[in-house]
Amino acid sequence: MKGIGVVVAKEWKCFTGSDHGMLILYFVLVMIWSTLIATRTSEQFDSGPLWLVFFSVVITANFSNSIFISERVSGALEILITSGLSRNAILYGKLLFILGISILFGALCIGLSILLGTFVFLNETSTVDFSAFLLYTASAFLNVSSSAYFSVRLSNHRLLHFMNMFLLGCIVGAFMIVSGFFYISIFYLIAVLTGISAVFCWGAQKLFHSEKIIQPVNV
Amino acid sequence: MRNLIEVSDVRRSYGKHKVLDGISLAVTSGSVYGLVGLNGAGKTTFLRILLGILKPDSGIVTVAGMEPWFHSSSFYSKLGVVLEHDGFWGNLTIKENLKIFSAAKQLSWSDTQQYIEQFWNDTVITRSAKKVRQLSRGQRMQCALCRAFLGWPEVVLLDEPAIALDMTAYSHFGSIVRHARSSGAAIIISSHQLDTIDDLCDRVGNLSDGVINDLKCHDENGFYKWVMATDSTAQVFDLLLSHGCTDIHNVNGRWTFSVDHPERRIPLIVREMVETKYPVYEIRQEVSGFSDTIRSIYHSVIHERK
Numbered sequence: 001m002k003g004i005g006v007v008v009a010k011e012w013k014c015f016t017g018s019d020h021g022m023l024i025l026y027f028v029l030v031m032i033w034s035t036l037i038a039t040r041t042s043e044q045f046d047s048g049p050l051w052l053v054f055f056s057v058v059i060t061a062n063f064s065n066s067i068f069i070s071e072r073v074s075g076a077l078e079i080l081i082t083s084g085l086s087r088n089a090i091l092y093g094k095l096l097f098i099l100g101i102s103i104l105f106g107a108l109c110i111g112l113s114i115l116l117g118t119f120v121f122l123n124e125t126s127t128v129d130f131s132a133f134l135l136y137t138a139s140a141f142l143n144v145s146s147s148a149y150f151s152v153r154l155s156n157h158r159l160l161h162f163m164n165m166f167l168l169g170c171i172v173g174a175f176m177i178v179s180g181f182f183y184i185s186i187f188y189l190i191a192v193l194t195g196i197s198a199v200f201c202w203g204a205q206k207l208f209h210s211e212k213i214i215q216p217v218n219v
Numbered sequence: 220m221r222n223l224i225e226v227s228d229v230r231r232s233y234g235k236h237k238v239l240d241g242i243s244l245a246v247t248s249g250s251v252y253g254l255v256g257l258n259g260a261g262k263t264t265f266l267r268i269l270l271g272i273l274k275p276d277s278g279i280v281t282v283a284g285m286e287p288w289f290h291s292s293s294f295y296s297k298l299g300v301v302l303e304h305d306g307f308w309g310n311l312t313i314k315e316n317l318k319i320f321s322a323a324k325q326l327s328w329s330d331t332q333q334y335i336e337q338f339w340n341d342t343v344i345t346r347s348a349k350k351v352r353q354l355s356r357g358q359r360m361q362c363a364l365c366r367a368f369l370g371w372p373e374v375v376l377l378d379e380p381a382i383a384l385d386m387t388a389y390s391h392f393g394s395i396v397r398h399a400r401s402s403g404a405a406i407i408i409s410s411h412q413l414d415t416i417d418d419l420c421d422r423v424g425n426l427s428d429g430v431i432n433d434l435k436c437h438d439e440n441g442f443y444k445w446v447m448a449t450d451s452t453a454q455v456f457d458l459l460l461s462h463g464c465t466d467i468h469n470v471n472g473r474w475t476f477s478v479d480h481p482e483r484r485i486p487l488i489v490r491e492m493v494e495t496k497y498p499v500y501e502i503r504q505e506v507s508g509f510s511d512t513i514r515s516i517y518h519s520v521i522h523e524r525k
Binding site: 018076079081086 | 296
């Protein structure tokens with residue numbers, strides 16, 4: 001647990017020490033997304049929550065790219081592995097940090113969309129509620145765990161964003177098709193996303209304990 | 220002195236390409252082993268096996284009493300490394316980076332600060348508050364060396380450690396290596412810089428065709444140069460002479476002499492010194508001329524290739 005704390009603290013320092021331009025970019029994204037969600041009026045599933053699902057791809061995958069891939073490219077991961085931290089602590093510390101920061105941005109986005117919907121756009125049929133937040137968290141979890149897995153599995157890191165998008169698109173698309181015929185609660189989708197995320201976590205853990213973790217990245 | 224690194228008949232291939240083909244090696248505590256070899260000889264693969272990030276296909280590897288591949292994370296608290304990439308986070312300052320590694324090694328920050336002040340005073344580590352990405356290559360290497368010796372680990376593995384160091388930094392690095400050696404660390408330095416090998420290593424091995432051959436540093440009669448620090452008395456001269464030593468010189472208690480079959484004679488000399496109550500502060504092989512041996516090997520390899 002202490003090791004996880006060290007990794008989370010390290011990631012936080014690296015994040016706050018990064019260029020301010022990146023922080024501004026994230027806040028601009030939050031503003032755009034919360035406006036998009038706030039202006040949607042449909043009560044169907046394909047409005048607010050769906051925007052949130054793809055917001056998680058943008059935010060989480062971006063963080064995953066810099067945290068999982070750039071450290072492999074710079075050699076920092078190899079040094080981190082030999083520093084005394086367990087590989088599980090490194091993996092789950094990173095996962096926890098990305099998930100935490102994604103949830104933070106997600107909460108900010110949802111909060112802003114509610115405020116904008118209520119006071120600016122006077123949108124009384126906002127579809128964003130707590131289940132939407134849970135869906136966002138589950139999709140962020142899927143993104144971060146699949147990123148952890150594919151960052152080691154794929155030799156070409158440029159495919160990481162595509163894989164995340166493709167994976168989430170397939171799952172959500174399948175859910176939407178099925179929900180077109182039958183009523184399925186959104187909680188089933190949350191459960192499926194969480195279950196697949198757990199499988200990716202397990203796969204990433206196996207890869208982090210293998211030699212693949214130090215294989216060169218195709219830059 | 221115990222073996223802190225023991226490698227026996229280690230083999231490793233990448234597909235059909237055999238990189239290591241039965242390497243055996245032992246490095247004792249308080250010694251520096253130089254590893255040389257042409258590009259692609261397998262030095263980095265060997266170091267990665269010692270680090271436990273690559274698994275050997277066969278053979279036995281023991282580092283600090285543990286098998287690296289099957290280690291727990293506590294294994295790395297006994298290890299210091301400098302690898303091809305320094306692995307620092309460019310967004311953070313040197314101290315912020317060192318703080319992270321100090322926490323990873325479960326060292327308190329106050330201990331780390333004490334170590335920095337004592338051993339890295341007046342270097343870039345104490346002088347600069349810059350972010351790591353703003354440092355030069357040599358300055359980053361100094362930081363990597365500072366990190367490698369943090370907590371004075373039992374085993375230190377250094378891959379090209381002297382690269383890009385200026386004269387002052389190189390001299391400082393030498394003093395740090397000597398301090399670690401005197402405190403009982405086993406150090407492996409993999410380098411193409413032959414001056415570094417000559418300056419710092421007690422033994423040198425050439426990794427070629429998948430095996431390590433220990434380089435001999437003796438004259439044409441099979442005599443090796445040794446150095447011993449003790450009290451300078453005439454009796455020491457007689458004692459060395461009685462053990463067949465030649466070319467004996469003494470400067471302020473630092474005796475240099477030539478001896479054949481040192482593996483047999485040196486323990487006898489030390490035992491007799493101790494029995495006759497002469498303290499032996501240091502005894503080691505004087506290394507000079509490794510670089511000439513390495514150069515002649517390389518030249519012959521290049522000649523064969525041509």
